[in-house]
Amino acid sequence: MLDDAGLQALREAARLSPDNLPLRRHLAEQLLAKGYLADAETEFRAALMLAPKDADITAGLAEAFVRQSAHGAALSALEPFLAAPGYPPRMGVLAARALLGEGETGRAAQRYHEAVSRDPSVADPELAARLTIPAPSTPAYAPPPGPAYATPADAPSGAEVEKSKMNFADVAGMEAVKESLRVKLLLPIQQPDLFAAYGKRAGGGVLMYGPPGAGKTHLARAAAGELGAAFVNVGLADILDMYVGSSERNLRATFDLARRNRPCVLFFDEVDALAARRSDMRQAHTRQLVNQFLAELDGVDPNANEGVLVLAATNAPWYIDVAFRRPGRFDQLVFVPPPDAAARAAILRILCRDKPLAEMDFDAVARVTDFFVGADLKGLVDRAVEVKLQQSISAGRPIPMTTNDLLAAAQGTRPTAVREWLATARNYVLHANESGAWDELMPWIKRKW
Structure with missing residues (x-):
C-alpha cells in the first residue's frame, strides 16, 4: 500500500x-x-x-x-x-x-x-x-609507447591478450602476402602522418583465405610482432555459447578488449563459422550473431576501431556473407597459397635451424614435396627427428640429421588437404565467379591444372 x-x-x-x-x-x-x-x-x-x-x-x-x-x-x-x-x-x-x-x-x-x-x-x-577501474577519460587515440595488456580477469570467454614473439622474418616466402598486410595494416600505424595526409586511418580488416595449414595463423602472429602490438587470438569457443544472446555479448566483449589494448591485432580463425551467409541460416539467433559481427566491424562511431587491426582466416571464403566484403569491413581478401618450392625450402630451414644438422640440401627436399603446406612440412621434420632420436639414443650421442633423413620421411608422407581444397576452389573460380571475387585464384589454379 x-x-x-x-x-x-x-x-x-x-x-x-x-x-x-x-x-x-x-x-x-x-x-x-x-x-x-x-x-x-x-x-x-x-x-x-x-x-x-x-x-x-x-x-x-x-x-x-x-x-x-x-x-x-x-x-x-x-x-x-x-x-x-x-x-x-x-x-x-x-x-x-x-x-x-x-x-x-x-x-x-x-x-x-x-x-x-x-x-x-x-x-x-x-x-x-x-x-576497481579508474575514472574513464576520452582522449583522442594515439599509440602508446608500449601496448597495455589486460589482466586475465578482463578476458572475455577465454580470449586473452598476448605479445607475439614472431615477425615477418619468421615467415618463409609469401612475400606478396606479407606486403599486402604491411600496406593495409601496418604502415598506417608505423607512419601515421603520411597516411593521415590522405585521410587513411590506422585500422581495418583483412580476410586471409587458402588451404588448411598454409600459414594464416602464423602470418597473423607475425603481423602483430612486426608492429609490436597486442595480439588477441579468438577461437570459436571464445564466442559461441549455447544461450541465446550470449554469443553476441562475447563478440562485443572481445572487440572491447582489443579497443582497450590498441594498437592491437584481433585475429579470428575459422571465421566462416561466425560470418556465414545469412541466407543459409534457419535460426534467427545465428543471423543475429552475423549482424553483431558486422556492427562491431563498423564501430559505434567512426573512430571506434582506430588502431584495431582485424585479421580473419578461413579455408572456405565462399561461405562467408557477402556483406563482410563491403569497404570498411573485410574489404581486402588476401590469398595465402601453398608454398612454392623456394618457400618450402625456406620453411624447412626455419624448422630445422635449432637441430643438429649435417650439410643439408633443402632444395632437394622441396622438389619432392609438391602440394605440401607448412603444417605438412612440420610433420615431415617431426618424423625425421623421431627416427634420428632413436638412433641417437642407441649411439649415446646426438647424431646430426641429413638430407636423406628428410627425403626418407617425405616418401612416407602425403600432403593433407591441398588437393581437395584446390578441387573446390577450381569449381568456384570457373563456375561461380560472376562478381570477380576469385579472380586472384585464376592464375594459380591454371598453373596447377
Missing part, C-alpha cells in the same frame, strides 16, 4: 486512463525514484505493453530489476538493445551492474568502460570503485 498521496493520485489517474503512455511512464519513474521497486516494475511492464521498443522504459524496468537483485531478468530486458550499435549508455551501466551482480566482474568492467567512454555523464563512481 502506497503511503504517498501524490503517488496514490497518479496511480488512480493511470487506472482511469490505462492507455495514457506518458502518464504510466511518469508513474513508473516516480515509483522507482521513491524506492517502491515492485510497484515500479509493474508499471514499467504496463508501459512496455504500450511501447514495446521504448529504450527509456526498458532501462527503467532493468533498473527496477537490478535494485531488486534480479540481475538475470535485467540482462534479458536489456539484451535486445545491447546487441545493436549505438544503444543508450545508461543501459551499458545498468548491464555492468547486473553483470557484477552475476559475478562476471571482467565483463561488467568492459561494459561500464565502453558506456562511460561514450557518455561520461552516466559515470557511477561507486560502481567504478567496485569494478
Whole structure:
C-alpha cells in the first residue's frame, strides 16, 4: 500500500486512463525514484505493453530489476538493445551492474568502460570503485609507447591478450602476402602522418583465405610482432555459447578488449563459422550473431576501431556473407597459397635451424614435396627427428640429421588437404565467379591444372 498521496493520485489517474503512455511512464519513474521497486516494475511492464521498443522504459524496468537483485531478468530486458550499435549508455551501466551482480566482474568492467567512454555523464563512481577501474577519460587515440595488456580477469570467454614473439622474418616466402598486410595494416600505424595526409586511418580488416595449414595463423602472429602490438587470438569457443544472446555479448566483449589494448591485432580463425551467409541460416539467433559481427566491424562511431587491426582466416571464403566484403569491413581478401618450392625450402630451414644438422640440401627436399603446406612440412621434420632420436639414443650421442633423413620421411608422407581444397576452389573460380571475387585464384589454379 502506497503511503504517498501524490503517488496514490497518479496511480488512480493511470487506472482511469490505462492507455495514457506518458502518464504510466511518469508513474513508473516516480515509483522507482521513491524506492517502491515492485510497484515500479509493474508499471514499467504496463508501459512496455504500450511501447514495446521504448529504450527509456526498458532501462527503467532493468533498473527496477537490478535494485531488486534480479540481475538475470535485467540482462534479458536489456539484451535486445545491447546487441545493436549505438544503444543508450545508461543501459551499458545498468548491464555492468547486473553483470557484477552475476559475478562476471571482467565483463561488467568492459561494459561500464565502453558506456562511460561514450557518455561520461552516466559515470557511477561507486560502481567504478567496485569494478576497481579508474575514472574513464576520452582522449583522442594515439599509440602508446608500449601496448597495455589486460589482466586475465578482463578476458572475455577465454580470449586473452598476448605479445607475439614472431615477425615477418619468421615467415618463409609469401612475400606478396606479407606486403599486402604491411600496406593495409601496418604502415598506417608505423607512419601515421603520411597516411593521415590522405585521410587513411590506422585500422581495418583483412580476410586471409587458402588451404588448411598454409600459414594464416602464423602470418597473423607475425603481423602483430612486426608492429609490436597486442595480439588477441579468438577461437570459436571464445564466442559461441549455447544461450541465446550470449554469443553476441562475447563478440562485443572481445572487440572491447582489443579497443582497450590498441594498437592491437584481433585475429579470428575459422571465421566462416561466425560470418556465414545469412541466407543459409534457419535460426534467427545465428543471423543475429552475423549482424553483431558486422556492427562491431563498423564501430559505434567512426573512430571506434582506430588502431584495431582485424585479421580473419578461413579455408572456405565462399561461405562467408557477402556483406563482410563491403569497404570498411573485410574489404581486402588476401590469398595465402601453398608454398612454392623456394618457400618450402625456406620453411624447412626455419624448422630445422635449432637441430643438429649435417650439410643439408633443402632444395632437394622441396622438389619432392609438391602440394605440401607448412603444417605438412612440420610433420615431415617431426618424423625425421623421431627416427634420428632413436638412433641417437642407441649411439649415446646426438647424431646430426641429413638430407636423406628428410627425403626418407617425405616418401612416407602425403600432403593433407591441398588437393581437395584446390578441387573446390577450381569449381568456384570457373563456375561461380560472376562478381570477380576469385579472380586472384585464376592464375594459380591454371598453373596447377
